[in-house]
Amino acid sequence: MMSSEPLLERLSKLEAAAAADVMVAMGLxxxxxxxxxxxxxxxxxxxxxxxxxxxxxxxxxxxxxxxxxxxxxxxxxxxxxxxxxxxxxxxxxxxxxxxxxxxxxxxxxxxxxxxxxxxxxxxxxxxxxxxxxxxxxxxxxxxxxxxxxxxxxxxxxxxxxxxxxxxxxxxxxxxxPHEHAEQIIHDTEIHMRAEADIKSAIEAGESRETATKSSRRLQHVRPLTAHAEIPKE
Missing domain, CATH: 3.50.30.40 (Ribonuclease E inhibitor RraA/RraA-like)
Structure with missing residues (x-):
């Protein structure tokens, strides 16, 4: 894990709902x-x-x-x-x-x-x-x-x-969980940008279904089992 201050600075900018979405997608x-x-x-x-x-x-x-x-x-x-x-x-x-x-x-x-x-x-x-x-x-x-x-x-x-x-x-x-925190924060930052894009598309006239499917929402998040399968160098 990276040093604490930069991590806490990034954490403080996140939404709890977005972090929850990411952790559920990871299996947490x-x-x-x-x-x-x-x-x-x-x-x-x-x-x-x-x-x-x-x-x-x-x-x-x-x-x-x-x-x-x-x-x-x-x-x-x-x-x-x-x-x-x-x-x-x-x-x-x-x-x-x-x-x-x-x-x-x-x-x-x-x-x-x-x-x-x-x-x-x-x-x-x-x-x-x-x-x-x-x-x-x-x-x-x-x-x-x-x-x-x-x-x-x-x-x-x-x-x-x-x-x-x-x-x-x-x-x-x-x-x-501290051992997954940096990955969760990284994935949550991406997820929040995707959610903002979905909202902008809806405001521009797209249906929520079309905007959501176009965003590939949460598809960047890999379950923890997938992370475990990556061989260590």
């Missing part, structure tokens, strides 16, 4: 997160996953919350699998402020937040299930950091690993 169908996860304010988010997870009812002391702050690096999207926690807020304004100062580009969790107004108007996107005034950490503890996690998806659970790419916009959130 379980990469779209559930619509129950929604943004507080601005939806657009692009970065590398920094993963953590926790759960309710942990008998022993959990991992210190400040350990997650220390793991944040520039370009990170902080992904927290809460085990569907409903006991209150996992993150709040001070935690987000600390991590944004360290370079976080967004937050994604299947649980709750608080300080909703501050987070909704903040500098990065925050995706969650709900808001609550109560701190969940009396009932909920971190159990792992910098390890793969799973979040609810449209077609089953979505595994997110440290270093996978996260792309979100008003349509939702998609996860690009």
């Amino acid at each position: 169908e379980a990469q779209v997160l559930a619509p129950s996860l929604r943004p507080l304010g601005g939806a657009r988010m692009a970065g590398f996953a920094l993963c953590a997870e926790g759960r309710e009812g942990v008998d022993q002391p959990g991992l210190p919350t400040f350990d997650l702050d220390a793991l944040v690096t520039p370009g990170a999207v902080v992904v927290i699998a809460t085990g569907d926690c409903g006991k209150g807020a996992i993150i709040g304004d001070n935690m987000v402020t600390s991590m944004v100062r360290a370079g976080a580009r967004g937050f994604l969790l299947d649980g709750g937040i608080r300080d909703r107004e501050a987070l909704a108007s903040g500098p990065v996107s925050v995706w969650c299930r709900y808001a609550s005034p109560i701190n969940a950490h009396r009932k909920w503890k971190y159990t792992a950091m910098d390890r793969p996690v799973t979040l609810p998806g449209v077609w089953g659970s979505v595994e997110i690993r440290p270093g996978d790419l996260i792309l979100a916009d008003d349509d939702g959130v998609v996860v690009l």
Whole structure:
């Protein structure tokens, strides 16, 4: 994979729907997160996953919350699998402020937040299930950091690993596996140009069917099995 900054710059210009189209065509169908996860304010988010997870009812002391702050690096999207926690807020304004100062580009969790107004108007996107005034950490503890996690998806659970790419916009959130990310981004750029050409043709009077068939839409995308058959030099 190429260096991170150019890749993230290209990623940030993509549409989640176009990336989803490409991944489905590649055979990566379980990469779209559930619509129950929604943004507080601005939806657009692009970065590398920094993963953590926790759960309710942990008998022993959990991992210190400040350990997650220390793991944040520039370009990170902080992904927290809460085990569907409903006991209150996992993150709040001070935690987000600390991590944004360290370079976080967004937050994604299947649980709750608080300080909703501050987070909704903040500098990065925050995706969650709900808001609550109560701190969940009396009932909920971190159990792992910098390890793969799973979040609810449209077609089953979505595994997110440290270093996978996260792309979100008003349509939702998609996860690009890091080992295929550069190819997905390349193919998505082509796909978006093709979609723009289809729209222009329709606006010029062509039928949607004719414009779509003329574009050879997504035919540049090879399934992952086809990529695997290419001999290495």
